[in-house]
Amino acid sequence: MGILITGASAGLGAALARECAAPGVTLHLSARDASRLAATVAACVAKGATVHPVGLDVRDAAGMAAWIAGAGRLDLVIANAGISAGTGTGMEAPEVVRDIFDTNVTGVLNTALPAITAMAAQAPGADGLRGRVAVIASIAAFVAGPTAPAYCASKSAVQRWAEARDATERKRGIRLHAVCPGFIRTAITDRNAFPMPGLMEPEMAAQRTLAGIRAGKLRVVYPWPLYAMSRIIGALPPGWRNALLMRVEPKAAQA
Template structure:
């Protein structure tokens, strides 16, 4: 049962990785949590573990399902953490349009579906947190689809920040580096300075509690990537291969 006087946070992508940990950590802090995802079994596990977690099962790529699941929430969240996303890589520089479409559909169209479904509930003082990736700062090998999608997410977050300012709705853009999740478990390359999902969740929650507009973690790795992103493209390409130890 939700506590009437407690704050409410909605988290998408709450059935694994960062989203799952964030949902659990907010619940431990006493927040009411609306955990969203496609895996009904994992959502049920969350609800059994935490009485202050309610769940919504839907596919963010289905605009109608988003509207039906996310409209008219009671109690209305004051914090919206849009975290759901996916990653697939393009190998050997050979474009795979179907793969590209899948990634863009989840990471960009799915995000816009969620925003459209919840925007009528925004009121002054709400915070919209959009989880992107540090890959949006720098071109990385095999990341034609994933990096392009996260670059779009970054642009979307920054433009929303300007447009929602008039409504006093605050937008935070979140740029994780490598985090130990089921998605990164599939990676077969070096992941410098990778952090645990617990560390990522703590950084995210602490940053949002401080009202930060842009969150980068882990700090050292994301600072290096951001610095490389300011260099000439020829330098970037040479240095990123060394950093990621690409053959």
């Protein structure tokens, strides 16, 4: 089985790689800095997987297309790489907003579109599919948060794109999945000064992500209580929602 994961050096991406690692599995892992992949690679090799790491920025469209086209058979591609800018006034300078959209939207498309092209040329696997593409969005996709507008909008864009594109790709034997996690414990969330309901470890998030993909869910969302809360808040009149969310303590900027 061939699996490709972007942003695999830490957090959910690294946990997904470790969870997928097994004898007979070939993992293609990327991160902007190849040296940061070393720990993930070692853990996956120890579990019996064959691992091909690469230092590559998802914003590099030509580089991503070449990498994916040369990977061989891919049964699952996970577009995981993403960034945030923290929350609060002043966190979204113009250049930061562009970086967020370039990584979280364009970077996802630079991963998913070549993967779909490659999968369309593959023979169906044992499950009858040519392949699966999972896009890591966020529960933030369902709330237009005024303290992190670019992040919320970028995650909403890829969530909606994946869910809509799945309807047509199914006809070619390719499935798409929009993965919308809540709070996951990472070096970034460790600096948050506000409550994070449903906070989970990366390993648990990876397990829930992969279980949802295996079950064929178009929208893989967790935890449910936070999802329900986000849908309620997202349904409020915009003025009410903004007034409520502007009272949340700011989040530190991403390093």
